[in-house]
Amino acid sequence: MQHKEAYMVARGDTGRCIALVLPAVLAAAVVGCSPQNARQSDDDSQPEPPVEMMTVDSLEAFSLPLDTYRLSKQSAQVVSQAFEELFVECMQELGFTEEPWRPSPASDPEGNEGLYGVTDKEEAQRWGYHPPQESENSQPDSAPRQVPSAAWQTAAEGSASQTAEGKRVPDGGCRGAALRELSEGTPNTDVELADRLAIDSYQRSKEDSRVLSTFSEWSECMRQLGFEYPAPMDANNDETWWSSEAPSSREIATAVADVECKQQVGLINIWASVHTAYEKRAIEENAEALASVQEYRRIEEANALAVLERR
Template identity: 30%
Template sequence: MLVVSCMRRAGFAAFDGDGLQSAQLPDNATALPAGPWGYLGPEAAASLGFHPPKRPLPRPATAPAGSGEVYDTARVDCDRQATEQLGSPPAAGGDLVDRLFDESMTATAGDARVMAATRQWSGCMTAAGFAATAPQELPRRYQAAPETTPAELAAARADADCTARSNLAGVWFAVLAGYQRRLIDRNAEALTAQREAVRAQDAKLTRLLAGEAAG
């Protein structure tokens, strides 16, 4: 909205985004229900296997509302103005969140409770005819094929069943949450500052967009 408004003020009344909008779903909308915690959901296992849902093709970008040096200069300037107006929360806070998340994942993978549940899962999978020592092996094994196969669907269904039987997901997420709570407590001051920075950024964005909509 900021770039569109800026370009129209610069004299390009027909400018409507020039391909700024994407039709693709966000990554988490096509995430697999499988991971180190096993496979969540027999319905997904029966239809997806270990291949993610197919994402819709992006809409073709509309033709630019102008061309030439004047247009290019305005577009660069409007992009710069929008970036300056929006700003961003301090990078150090985001880096801290990423680092703490990675630490929690590493700690969870090495936790004795998770390792025991994973061994139970592995025994169940072996008995079902799909030997694997860890759930992460299965996506790597089957995703090399371009399309989902009946054998892959059978393995995914067994994965979902063994995940439920071993309670791997229940153990894994409970352990992960425990480690994350500890890390949050140890880094409460820095995380609180980052949370407030993000809230301030959201409030600023809301004010900017409201002003553009009103204009």
């Protein structure tokens, strides 16, 4: 379902993020997604930042200030592919040939598309809140996933120094070996900082009085159209939509009304402008640390490209 993928590069709490073809034990470490939340300041009584209003014509092309310090969709895919190749190669050397994960057929969003829920009316009319499929014939993967064996997990995570056959397992398992190669030459830094600050900025933007006021206007618009939701993400994440693989007529009608009400009250322009202001403040408060994160990501991607080029 849209906005809830298992492994992602964090983009707010919408889940419209980059789904990676990795098992859970591996994914978070590759892309830097963390369940932790970082606050921009220990002082939660900070005044709301000044906002410069902007017009957002396309979220696909829209960028946020912290995006500079984070893995883009393309970069995350490069790092993910390189990690997977290193990991699989290591596992094969240890005698494991099974690959207990499968890709998702859903297309990934471009840029910050989906960050504020559904915004494209044509997409809403076709898919509701479900993720658009790559083609007319694309269907969600219903094939059973292969469950990793205990021996596979041991080799992957490095919970033992050798396999049952006596082969030496690298420190941290094949996961650790792959990560070390990708991070070779990178600065010692809090690489997840930008992602945590991005999550925090997104959460703060949702709690901002200017955004909350617009949510109220959106909610009233939805009520007049026959839908009761206090905020856009309540409609977006309605559990009703998760009961089927295809959107229902009610879901489509809700999503279309959602888009229309966002347009009517100018919600995306206001929310994106406020969100931008919080990210700018986060950068100002963490400039030196973020510069180190940016250098880490640059070297990490260069290492990943080098891995892929030699294969």
